[in-house]
Amino acid sequence: MEPAHKNVNYELVSNSNENIHRDDVPITFRGTREARRRERLVKRSNGRSLVHHHNIPPLSLLGYISDGFTTVLNARWIVIILLFAAMYVLSWLLFGFIWWGIDSAYVAVTNSSCVSNIDGFSASFLFSIETQVTIGYGYRFVADDCSFGILILVIQCLVGLVIDSFLLGLIFAKITRPRNRRKTILFSDTACINVNNKGEKRLQFRIGDVRSRSSLVEAHVRVQLYWNRKDGETDEYRLEQNDLEVGYDSGTDRIILLTPVVITHIIKETSPLYTVTNDSILNEDIEIVIILEAIVESTGLTAQALWSYTEREILFNYKFKPMIYRQSDAKGTWEVDFNRLSSIEPCSC
Template sequence: MTPTLSQRFRDYLEERRIHRNRLVTKDGHCNIEFGNVRYSNHFAYLLDLWTTILEFRWSVVLSLFTASFLFSWFIFGLIWFWIARDNGDLWWQNPPVDHNPCVISVVGLTTAFLFSFTSQMTIGYSIRVITPVCPGAIIVLVIQTLIATLVKSFWCGVVIAKMALPKKRAKTINFSKMAVICPRNDALCLQIRVANLRKSLLVGSQIYGKLLRTTVTPEGDTIIMDQISIDFMVDAGKDNLFFICPLTLYHEIDKTSPFFEMAVNTLQQQEFELVVFLDGTDEYTNFSCQVRTSYIPGEIMWGYEFLPIISHSKEGTYSVDFSEFSKVMPVTTPHCADCFNNEKAHYYDPRDGTDNPVFEASEIPNQEEQTSVNFRTVRKKS
């Protein structure tokens, strides 16, 4: 059934609320603001001008780029106008026929600006040419040329550095939209899929996670955004990943894991944010980059596993089907980590609901492009 306009509007508001409340967005941006920063600390941004400009958006950089050239042209235009005025070169000063100007054809503010622009952008002159009559004008021309070289070099470096920022490389690293919890290697694991869309490797890749949640200490202190380390690994380990094809990262839910106390019916009631980090160095540019994403309880599916997406053809080539990248399928999974070692729960079929009489299975259509199985707690009638 096609959703109504009001339903789509409510979904849109819900997505906005989730986006606003999470610390790290799905594309890795940090949703945080700094308030009540002392004005004296703002001077530190000017001292580190290079980093400050690189952090600006392209629109701001291009605006500053344009403004810097226009400002320098105008300032030196005023200086050339003052030199011409001091020498009596301006038209309203009625210079005599045998008058020797400092700059030929600079007779007003407009022509002074044009000469400033021409001097700063090129050494080829047309009808406006400096003469050896005014030594001060020659000194100004040398100063303007040096400043113009510095301005061009600075903005050339900014544009190249901004185009080569490591975060651009992070755009070609994709995480699955959903995380899943299911058995793997005789353990209950939280799994995430990640893919490198380029054939160039990330050398020395490392994967790790942080669980952010509000906790209360035994002393009664409330810690907002308390960070708990989450170890992820692949079958070959967690360091120096061979990241040439999509990998399934998994975190084993044992007694040391913060997910150990959660169950299928309590997971969605939790308030936490799982931030996943992938660090690596691009083998072509030798730039280090970090890719981030986050998962909230509504983006973790219990009792599902990722569909296989890598195949091997008869010709000996490997193929990756990215259309199945984030798709999952139901799999037999215990309803909690504590009962995973229970033999009866270990072979629990979520579609039959035979493990625990207070759980039953219900079909939920069209959830993230698949038909999935959802669990809910019910009261047995006496």
């Protein structure tokens, strides 16, 4: 079945820049008329923002440094490994030079060594490593009467503990982040606009969680409409942002993902989508961004999943097919067919 808007011939095309995390071949709906390729606000494959920031004030850039833990936490693993490797090596080199200088000065003043068996920088560097990582071979040690050397020994041990603590805390925080939890939260490929039994026009999309043994608690949905359109007064394009009501006031935005759920926005006169029609939507620059936020039961951490639909992924006069069935066997168990998560059918609404 080929989804179609009125008066527009549609074709299914492969899009190498957009990966739908459920399918082997990414599919998007594209009109042959005025086929525009624009970068999305939200990347579907990983749920990350594709907004590029420019001309950031210098004081704001300093915030990345003052909030260094978050900055490093968001970095790639290879960056973190190289950063801490550099921190360890630099600290060993720094204290290696310090031990070398202390021992040379102590020998010049007292004619005895502050650290035994140090006869050059290589030996000082090895002693620095042995001290900070607490290897303690016993061949090199600080003399009892070298009080300044004992002070440097204490300082280096504390510096090593600080670096170790920061590294362990960062690794734990990065591993336990529930960012990958969103990979098991699936959204339908398209959104549908149809009319319910009360004659109300509505926007619908479907969400499902494939995990059955790690449920999401207090899951709720927010929907934002981003509309890039021309300002009538200045003829400049402005990105407008509006909330699409999905039950925030009534509490129906809180969902239980025991089974896939169809999220509905009633298109009333107050809805920014009220004037959008089947023909006009293709001439608009629209992206509907969905944010699902929930607490992961097994960890107690908050997980987020982002998804979006552009104007060419919103289909009029379609509805979702059922995907939950009760088996006809003696047990009568409920089963969910996720192959039908994005299955739609035309409706006469």
